Amino acid sequence: MANNNFLIVLCIIITLLLTVVQATNFSFLGVKPNLALVGLIISAILIDYFWAFFLLATMVSLILKFQPGFDLQILIFLAMSLIVYFLSKRSSWQPFLNINIFVLLFTTIFYLLFSPALIVSSIFLKEMIYNIILTNLLLTILWPKREKITI
Secondary structure, X not given: OHHHHHHHHHHHHXXXXXXXXXXXXXXXXXEXXXXXXHHHHHHHHHOOOHHXXXXXXXHHHHHHOOOOOOOHHHHHHHHHHHHHHHHHHHOOOOHHHHXXXXXXXXXXXXXXXHOHHHHHOHHHHHHHHHHHHHHHHHHHHHXXXXXXXXX
């Protein structure tokens, strides 16, 4: 159980750090990867306790758009995070396949909703590649530590 709690805390710390870095307008070669989405997708796969994930997704949303009230973009981001969580618990595919599909799908949905003109640009492709690489790197590091993560 101690190892499980350690991994939950590790997921939370990594996700919050990625979110803070994203909130500071971090860019890599002119592209701002969606680091918060990457952290939440990994956490959705690794954390089995819904309320821990919900709290994490809410904290990430508040960090990204710290203002009075939520705007539509952040509410959709939160909803997408919760959809990833529920899909990850219902999917029978391998976690590495799931995570890549989730990153591709939800990055595309995010662009379609909020920056449809950029879908045909190299920015979209670069961000997708950065998100996939970071996601797989983090999952490769964290997955061996996973047994069954519950609180």
